[in-house]
Amino acid sequence: MRRLRGRGDGATGPALDVLPCIPVAAEDVRTLAGPEDFRETLLQLIAGARQRILLSALYLQDDDAGRQVLAALYAARSARPELQIAVFVDWHRAQRGLIGQAASAGNAALYTEMAVRLGAGVPVYGVPVHRRELLGVMHLKGFVVDGVVLYSGASINDVYLYRQQRYRLDRYHLLASRPLADSLAALLTDVVQPDPAVGRLDTVARPKTAALRPAIVKFRRILAASSYPMAAAAAAIGDRQVGITPLLGLGGRENALNAVILQLIARATRRLVLFTPYFNLPGAVRRAIDAKIRQQQCRLTIVVGDKTANDYYIPADRPFSTIGALPYLYEANLRRFCKTHQSAVDLGLLDLHVWRHEQHSFHLKGLLVDDDYVLLTGSNVNPRAWRLDLENGLLIHDPQGCLLEQNRVELERILANTRRLDHHQALDAVATYPLPVQRLLKRLAHSRADHLVNQLL
Numbered sequence: 001m002r003r004l005r006g007r008g009d010g011a012t013g014p015a016l017d018v019l020p021c022i023p024v025a026a027e028d029v030r031t032l033a034g035p036e037d038f039r040e041t042l043l044q045l046i047a048g049a050r051q052r053i054l055l056s057a058l059y060l061q062d063d064d065a066g067r068q069v070l071a072a073l074y075a076a077r078s079a080r081p082e083l084q085i086a087v088f089v090d091w092h093r094a095q096r097g098l099i100g101q102a103a104s105a106g107n108a109a110l111y112t113e114m115a116v117r118l119g120a121g122v123p124v125y126g127v128p129v130h131r132r133e134l135l136g137v138m139h140l141k142g143f144v145v146d147g148v149v150l151y152s153g154a155s156i157n158d159v160y161l162y163r164q165q166r167y168r169l170d171r172y173h174l175l176a177s178r179p180l181a182d183s184l185a186a187l188l189t190d191v192v193q194p195d196p197a198v199g200r201l202d203t204v205a206r207p208k209t210a211a212l213r214p215a216i217v218k219f220r221r222i223l224a225a226s227s228y229p230m231a232a233a234a235a236a237i238g239d240r241q242v243g244i245t246p247l248l249g250l251g252g253r254e255n256a257l258n259a260v261i262l263q264l265i266a267r268a269t270r271r272l273v274l275f276t277p278y279f280n281l282p283g284a285v286r287r288a289i290d291a292k293i294r295q296q297q298c299r300l301t302i303v304v305g306d307k308t309a310n311d312y313y314i315p316a317d318r319p320f321s322t323i324g325a326l327p328y329l330y331e332a333n334l335r336r337f338c339k340t341h342q343s344a345v346d347l348g349l350l351d352l353h354v355w356r357h358e359q360h361s362f363h364l365k366g367l368l369v370d371d372d373y374v375l376l377t378g379s380n381v382n383p384r385a386w387r388l389d390l391e392n393g394l395l396i397h398d399p400q401g402c403l404l405e406q407n408r409v410e411l412e413r414i415l416a417n418t419r420r421l422d423h424h425q426a427l428d429a430v431a432t433y434p435l436p437v438q439r440l441l442k443r444l445a446h447s448r449a450d451h452l453v454n455q456l457l
Contacts, residue, residue, distance in 0.1 A: 016263050053086075125431055
């Protein structure tokens, strides 16, 4: 695949209409109803696999859902020893405990315990994108099972798979296409897995991160120059087909995924929908959206999570820690944005929807553009994703409008649990925040460190 060029400052690559794509029958693209459907589909795919199972996510958690998925993988290996099985997660994240909790060996302890008990038939690879987690994580998403791709921004744990009465809402799509599955699989098996920086996590014989640092630096360069191979790149979209382009992105320059996001925003003429869990837009995206609003030609909808639906939110009845200030920082960003564009909100050109549903949380990402483009991605569309993390996405070009109905149903399902902001004052004022949050936000603003925090989180 010819690499799409694009810099973090907004430069773009080839026009969207001439991007190489993989033609897929529209009937083979299906939007799943929710996290329960996602969980059951994943388990069914694993149980029915005949050739390969490749799972790529930020993490696979040591909890009921994580153990259930790992057990299903071991059962599939036992039933069909010839299966190609591999799990890819972030190297750093797998070897630490949860933020705000006591230090631990992390999820890698589960992988090792199961390998010792059940055999080494389910290799779990740790992928280090940078020498330290703060400076970049492995955020590739997508599960490849035989000729099918199950794509979501979700990782694997209880809340993403709706266990223990709580869910974290994401987007979920099932795409049956052997060429697409081969393309996503090739990056994992030909580029990621064999690299010296990538190590097994299902064994106690793991190298220290410090020993891998030279290899990690080289690996990051390789990833930044990589793209998804596409054997069907020259094929045209046929009748009742859509075109799907897998995209890879790492770093603020020469980032194909970032370039496509900016092009999608620029080309929207009637409707643009942006999903992001953390309202902290990169500068290039913010400028592109500001320009789109000034044109007053396109209706812009941004769907974000309420601060209480943020995965970092700490309820009032639990001890506060600094990480719990993040949802309030994102809400402050949203308040300023709404205030800046209040006239567009009043005119109905800008719809800001805040999602909240009981005790559940929100993790949606991606774009809907007019009636012909859909971007599925794990990118949070924030400065960290824009410059530091390894991201991917699937751009769906639907020139015949074959997916309009399922896109409409998906959007309506999401908006059912949102409220539209009619004024920036509808959001809580800083004076109502918990005192530790107020003090922290004032300290950050006074020292002008809030910009740096926004860039890293």
